[in-house]
Amino acid sequence: MGLVSDVHDLAYEHAAPYLAAIAAMPLYKSVPLLWFGTMAVVVLLNAARQVLFRHPNRVPVVFYWFPWVGSAVTYGQRPYEFFRENQKKYGDHFSFVLCGRVMTVCLGPKGNDFVFNGKLADVSAEEAYKHLTTPVFGEGVVYDCPNERLMEQKKFAKGALTRDAFRSYVPKIVGEVMQYINNNPRFLTPDHSIELTKTNPELTIYTASRTLLGDEVRAKFDKRTAELYSDLDKGFKPLNFVFPNLPLPYYKARDRAQQQIAGQYLEVINRRRRDNDIQDRDLIDAIMKTSTYKDGVKMTDQEIANLCIGILMGGQHTSASTSAWAMLHLGHKTELIDKLYEEQVKVSGVGPDGKLNPLTYDDLQKMPIVNAVIKETLRIHSPLHSIFRKVMRPMAVPGTNYIVPPGHYVMVSPGYTHLDEQYFKNSEEFDPFRWLEPTAVKADKDKESEQTVDYGFGAVSKGAGSPYLPFGGGRHRCIGEQFAFVQLGTILSTFVRELKWTLPAGQSLPEVDYESMVTLPKHPAKIVYARR
Ligand code: X2N
Ligand code: HEM
Secondary structure, three states: OOHHHHHHHHHHHHHHHHHHHHHHOOHHHHHHHHHHHHHHHHHHHHHHHHHHOOOOOOOOEOOOOOOOOEOHHHHHHOHHHHHHHHHHHHOOEEEEEEOOEEEEEEOHHHHHHHHHOOOOOOEEHHHHHHHHHHHHHOOOOOOOOOHHHHHHHHHHHHOOOOHHHHHHHHHHHHHHHHHHHHHOOOOOOOOOEEEHHHHHHHHHHHHHHHHHHHHHHHHOOOHHHHHHHHHHHHOOOHHHHHOOOOOOHHHHHHHHHHHHHHHHHHHHHHHHHHOOOOOOOOHHHHHHHHOEOOOOOEOOHHHHHHHHHHHHHHHHHHHHHHHHHHHHHHHHOOHHHHHHHHHHHHHHOEOOOOOEOOOOHHHHOOOHHHHHHHHHHHHHOOOOOOEEEEEOOOEEOOOOOOEEOOOOEEEEOHHHHOOOOOOOOOOOOOOHHHHHOHHHHHHHOOOOOOOEEEOOOOEEEOOOOOOOOOOOOHHHOOOOHHHHHHHHHHHHHHHHHHEEEEOOOOOOOOOEEOOOOOOEEOOOOEEEEEEO
């Protein structure tokens, strides 16, 4: 008798009585029992496999009990704690399973440089993001096209993000904020408390659509538009990264919202084309003017509309979250609001009527404190806690003998490094003035940051090995940084000019919600204001 049949006989002898017993049970007992039994075997085999077999050249994988699910729950709820615990165990490189995908985390400045400056043939952003973004933005743009197209789309969009454009945007943003705080029912509450997770997305969409999409689109904004944006927003969640399409009503609502919003932008595009009315007002003008690719192919009007949706959507979540956190930290340390007010008086000056002169873009550039408040907010609350790429060719991890195989993902988290004591003293402390100290520049710069490289949308820093990278680096680096600073600086300055505020009595800062697309404050996130 061979070993195999011995084992077979033995197993059969032992298993047979149990199987007979199960067969004798009623179905409502035997079916769940067999199901759980099979699961238990699968879980145990999967656990044994992880303990017994280690690939010699693979980044170590964080142990997990449930196949496919992997570490989704611990990572999904508190990614930074998950990173910290595993960094202690494994160092700066470890992998984990996230809903069937193997993610290789690369921590620290070196990890940032490895991923952000990964070669085009080695890593792909579109393969990582397109399932989530394409249904929301629409086809043919951002991650639903080859990388060289995205590089040019970023160049087209940058036409709306110039100094001259910003000069025209500041008064429009001020106007929107004033209108909001004087008229909006969410703001005019009896107890003067406002819920920032509600107000700030509204302030952001009004200011962004007024400036980037123009007065025409902003004027059309009504209750129905608000619902459409809300439907589209619901499709822009981490869950959609895992399940891009399910036969659920809200996926249908998402697709309909995408079509209708694109339809609104298309109306404006068509009118401007018909009236030969293409100027330098906004993003629509900028893209209409320049959107012929180097090989002569023109973006279609549908694609122009979709690119506008993508850009608005990106700026919306990141900026709304940042302004909410900034206001919360200011409400927590109210002496900073006084400092910001002094800065407004000092830079803008007071007119003969005793009122502050209107805020301008050029004055905003001379206000170090408000800009440091934004910078510090982005340090502690980087909106995108995880950034990743799909690996397309085997990649050697520098300084190790690990190889990341194609099909896996590499992941970075600049926001995690922002909270590392090694780079930022008292890293948990909200201290904008750290950026105004002469030594602070060091954390911001590395030896390669003086050199630049152009991937097609303007110069970016060559190195991506800085410990402070809220806007990423390399070919996928953000083009919205300056716009975000203008938008946030103007909203915050207008608040400071008009109001004083605190956190509600006895309350501290809210916790972070990591399960949304960006690191939002958890509801409730209130401030209580008084007019100046
Ligand atoms: C369900 C815990 O939550 O058990 F937008 F023009 C527009 C970044 C995409 C990150 C996806 C998965 C987390 C599962 C948790 C444009 C301005 C951009 C740049 C598991 C139970 C889009 C998806 C986050 C997977 C983590 C970044 C944005 N500037 N905007 N279980 O895209 O830039 C744009 C660019 C992404 C992710 C995740 C779970 C250009 C749970 C509980 C739950 N992630 N994630 N932008 N998970 N659970 C943007 C680049 C691009
Ligand atoms: C890319 C952050 C605002 C448009 C990125 C990336 C980061 C980022 C980290 C790199 C993503 C990656 O490598 O996968 C932020 C933060 C913002 C902000 C923290 C605000 C506080 C904006 C705004 C716009 C914008 C306002 C548009 C006006 C883009 C675009 C890209 C990008 C077009 C390029 C995506 C790519 O090339 O793959 N942003 N962003 N962002 N962001 Fe932003």
